[in-house]
Amino acid sequence: MPLALSKLIGSTYYIPSPSNVGLIIQDNKAILIDSGSDKEAGRQILKLLKEQNLELSLIINTHSNADHIGGNEFLQKRTNCRIAATAMEAALTEQPVLEASILNGAYPHKRLQNKFLLAKASRVTDVISNSGQILETTLESVSLPGHFLDMIAVRTTDNVLFTADSIISEEILSKYHIHFLYDVKAHFETLDMLKKREDKLFVPSHGKPVAPDVFKALVEFNEHKIKENISVVQDSMTEFITSEDILAKVCTYYGIELNANQYVLIFSTIRSILSYLLDDKQVEVSYDYGWMLWRRM
Numbered sequence: 001m002p003l004a005l006s007k008l009i010g011s012t013y014y015i016p017s018p019s020n021v022g023l024i025i026q027d028n029k030a031i032l033i034d035s036g037s038d039k040e041a042g043r044q045i046l047k048l049l050k051e052q053n054l055e056l057s058l059i060i061n062t063h064s065n066a067d068h069i070g071g072n073e074f075l076q077k078r079t080n081c082r083i084a085a086t087a088m089e090a091a092l093t094e095q096p097v098l099e100a101s102i103l104n105g106a107y108p109h110k111r112l113q114n115k116f117l118l119a120k121a122s123r124v125t126d127v128i129s130n131s132g133q134i135l136e137t138t139l140e141s142v143s144l145p146g147h148f149l150d151m152i153a154v155r156t157t158d159n160v161l162f163t164a165d166s167i168i169s170e171e172i173l174s175k176y177h178i179h180f181l182y183d184v185k186a187h188f189e190t191l192d193m194l195k196k197r198e199d200k201l202f203v204p205s206h207g208k209p210v211a212p213d214v215f216k217a218l219v220e221f222n223e224h225k226i227k228e229n230i231s232v233v234q235d236s237m238t239e240f241i242t243s244e245d246i247l248a249k250v251c252t253y254y255g256i257e258l259n260a261n262q263y264v265l266i267f268s269t270i271r272s273i274l275s276y277l278l279d280d281k282q283v284e285v286s287y288d289y290g291w292m293l294w295r296r297m
């Protein structure tokens with residue numbers, strides 16, 4: 001289905017897609033929040049902008065996951081637009097192989113070098129702070145640590161908050177059960193911060209825009225689901241156990257079938273949960289010859 005433009009409030013629009021794209025019109029120019037999941041999304045976004053007679057001036061990337069920067073390379077090549085991102089996300093946007101390398105914790109074999117984990121490189125012209133005014137725009141970045149290295153939300157003067165991947169729709173979470181997490185402690189703090197926000201409308205990257213009362217319930221649903229993920233990990237530790245065996249037990253619990261991408265995404269998230277539990281002194285780890293073994297305290 002071709003992508004279409006949808007008006008939210010005032011000069012704030014969005015382009016609904018598997019990975020939503022925000023659009024703000026400022027001085028008759030377009031500013032995008034993320035660029036869609038791939039080159040084809042980029043192509044369709046450019047067509048939409050042309051139909052509206054809008055020149056693309058800037059893409060603000062919330063973070064560097066391939067499904068958020070996928071249209072960058074095409075759009076920048078065609079329009080020479082600026083691209084803004086926080087420092088760590090900028091590094092991965094310019095050197096996208098780092099995302100696949102981080103996820104695999106090693107050289108990413110060819111089955112991991114696909115468009116879901118490896119976007120085409122683009123040039124970040126502006127490294128921005130994770131909080132405060134974004135460049136010369138009327139937009140504001142709001143720090144959302146947890147899901148990835150240094151993710152941001154973007155707030156518009158119409159009081160719309162684009163919340164990136166901090167919050168996932170109930171539908172998606174109920175279907176997939178585990179959403180990628182890098183820093184669990186920081187993510188819980190992000191969720192607490194989001195509960196207190198007083199914006200008019202919230203736009204997650206994956207899911208429909210939500211009104212404030214629904215948003216609060218959705219934040220709580222996300223929090224509940226992560227706590228459930230943590231309990232499933234803890235309950236798997238009936239004895240000394242390897243992280244691979246924890247992964248197997250978690251997948252059995254949720255009925256998850258692995259493939260190359262799912263393996264690195266879910267296993268990385270489980271290891272982030274283990275790091276969180278270890279730092280919180282809820283689990284301990286021992287090294288025994290060739291084994292790294294986890295146990296509940």
Ligand SMILES: [Zn+2]
Binds near residue numbers: 019065067068165205
């Ligand atoms: Zn995403």
